Amino acid sequence: MNGTLYGIGLGPGDPELMTLKAYRLISGAEVVAYPALEGGESFARSIAADVIPDDAVEVKINVPMAVERGPAQAAYALGAEDIATHLEAGRDVVVLCEGDPFFYGSFMYLYARLSDRFETEVVPGVTSVTTCAAVSGRPLTARNEVLTIIPGPLDEDAMRDRIASAEAVVIMKVGRHLDKIRRVLDSLTLTENAVYVERASLPLQKVFPLEGAPCEAPYFSMILVTKGQDPWLN
Amino acid sequence: MNGTLYGIGLGPGDPELMTLKAYRLISGAEVVAYPALEGGESFARSIAADVIPDDAVEVKINVPMAVERGPAQAAYALGAEDIATHLEAGRDVVVLCEGDPFFYGSFMYLYARLSDRFETEVVPGVTSVTTCAAVSGRPLTARNEVLTIIPGPLDEDAMRDRIASAEAVVIMKVGRHLDKIRRVLDSLTLTENAVYVERASLPLQKVFPLEGAPCEAPYFSMILVTKGQDPWLN
Numbered sequence: 001m002n003g004t005l006y007g008i009g010l011g012p013g014d015p016e017l018m019t020l021k022a023y024r025l026i027s028g029a030e031v032v033a034y035p036a037l038e039g040g041e042s043f044a045r046s047i048a049a050d051v052i053p054d055d056a057v058e059v060k061i062n063v064p065m066a067v068e069r070g071p072a073q074a075a076y077a078l079g080a081e082d083i084a085t086h087l088e089a090g091r092d093v094v095v096l097c098e099g100d101p102f103f104y105g106s107f108m109y110l111y112a113r114l115s116d117r118f119e120t121e122v123v124p125g126v127t128s129v130t131t132c133a134a135v136s137g138r139p140l141t142a143r144n145e146v147l148t149i150i151p152g153p154l155d156e157d158a159m160r161d162r163i164a165s166a167e168a169v170v171i172m173k174v175g176r177h178l179d180k181i182r183r184v185l186d187s188l189t190l191t192e193n194a195v196y197v198e199r200a201s202l203p204l205q206k207v208f209p210l211e212g213a214p215c216e217a218p219y220f221s222m223i224l225v226t227k228g229q230d231p232w233l234n
Numbered sequence: 235m236n237g238t239l240y241g242i243g244l245g246p247g248d249p250e251l252m253t254l255k256a257y258r259l260i261s262g263a264e265v266v267a268y269p270a271l272e273g274g275e276s277f278a279r280s281i282a283a284d285v286i287p288d289d290a291v292e293v294k295i296n297v298p299m300a301v302e303r304g305p306a307q308a309a310y311a312l313g314a315e316d317i318a319t320h321l322e323a324g325r326d327v328v329v330l331c332e333g334d335p336f337f338y339g340s341f342m343y344l345y346a347r348l349s350d351r352f353e354t355e356v357v358p359g360v361t362s363v364t365t366c367a368a369v370s371g372r373p374l375t376a377r378n379e380v381l382t383i384i385p386g387p388l389d390e391d392a393m394r395d396r397i398a399s400a401e402a403v404v405i406m407k408v409g410r411h412l413d414k415i416r417r418v419l420d421s422l423t424l425t426e427n428a429v430y431v432e433r434a435s436l437p438l439q440k441v442f443p444l445e446g447a448p449c450e451a452p453y454f455s456m457i458l459v460t461k462g463q464d465p466w467l468n
Contacts, residue, residue, distance in 0.1 A: 009360075011253065015254070016253065016255040016258070017253050017254070017255055017357075017358065018253065018254060019245065019253055019254075019360060020251070020252060020257060021248070021251060023254060100364040100368075101368070102364060102367040102373040102375075103364050103367070103374050103375060103381075104375055104377075105373075108373040108376055120371075122369075122371070123251075123368065124251065124361075124364040124365045124367070124368040125360060125364070126243075126253060126334075126360055127358075127361070130336060130337050130359070130361060131358045133334075133337070133356075133358070134334075134356035134357065134358040135356075137349065137354075138336070139339075139342040140337050141336075141337060141338055143338075143385070144385045144387050146385070146388065146396055147337075147382070148380060148381070148383075148400075149380065149381040149383075150380050151377070151378045151380070153378050154378055165395075165396075165399070
């Protein structure tokens with residue numbers, strides 16, 4: 001009998017924000033797989049480090065940094081083959097995913113290759129979106145407000161249109177797109193409504209009004225914009 | 235010294251989807267507060283039931299069902315006073331919140347009344363949005379896709395515009411708005427791309443293609459629409 005594939009959301013970074021279910025599945029795992037950029041440390045693995053059993057087999061998927069998609073997809077294809085070998089031998093495989101597996105997660109590249117052939121379960125996790133709201137003390141959405149989540153790489157005009165028409169906006173993966181995002185928010189006179197959050201829930205977490213944000217943002221940074229139409233107290 | 239107020243996200247319903255942090259704070263709580271509709275059972279309390287200590291003091295906030303906002307807000311004002319009495323006596327208060335406290339949660343009505351006066355910490359939780367994707371096996375967003383989250387009560391024209399311009403859409407709180415949502419999706423020829431999820435992660439969970447969905451939807455139901463522009467395998 002084949003093993004089961006688990007895609008496990010680990011939450012935004014603080015190991016205590018993983019779910020009880022993630023904890024149970026990882027602490028009982030025979031095989032643990034995770035992506036690592038360019039063979040370096042894996043952020044997902046670092047969140048789960050204290051929970052992974054000492055004798056678990058680890059499958060590291062070395063994802064090259066490249067603008068084109070081909071090299072990364074080749075790495076996921078190779079990783080999927082490794083994982084399939086374990087599943088065919090009847091061993092469950094737990095894939096560690098930062099945040100939530102189906103929310104801008106690389107797990108879907110494994111899911112697309114394996115879920116037709118093997119029983120698969122996805123365990124959702126806390127996303128950086130609501131963590132960003134929690135640590136900045138800014139409720140995201142109430143009542144009939146629409147929330148729009150925008151990846152930082154989106155082009156400038158499209159980003160402006162999306163932000164203009166939303167009540168609450170979270171911009172993910174800010175990184176090198178910070179200057180563009182500042183321009184967009186300035187042009188909409190929304191800079192005062194924006195908060196910048198870096199490494200939410202981690203020891204090096206930073207939270208600033210956008211105006212006081214650093215000039216250089218890491219990949220794991222976000223900007224939250226709330227327009228505050230709805231007076232919560234009335 | 236005053237106690238600390240904690241707003242704790244419990245996730246979508248399966249108690250195993252609460253975070254380790256939520257578990258720790260609830261299991262050590264002296265005072266536990268939660269909203270209950272019309273004095274009935276509290277969904278939030280039911281998720282945490284096995285974790286609440288037997289000797290914890292419970293503060294139940296009876297929220298009346300009413301179209302106007304006044305009666306509910308009066309109930310939250312009263313609940314905030316109750317909670318403040320405990321905090322002033324130096325007791326921490328844990329507020330139980332289904333999903334995430336700052337994501338369409340009623341916790342913000344307490345937060346708005348108490349966070350200026352008392353130390354407050356918000357613990358994010360798994361939302362029904364990513365749970366819905368997980369249980370239906372539909373990745374939400376990849377790469378540069380924009381995700382739009384829409385409350386079911388939004389009016390029909392606004393809903394149509396928002397859905398037309400998004401790559402991935404989650405419609406929350408479907409309930410009595412199901413017919414309207416079907417009309418909107420039909421008019422955009424998106425019905426085939428839509429999946430209906432009821433009570434995600436709970437024992438009575440239902441997942442259907444929208445075409446096969448029941449005629450009556452409970453409040454805790456959602457519709458997920460993915461347009462699938464991005465071929466994940468390339």
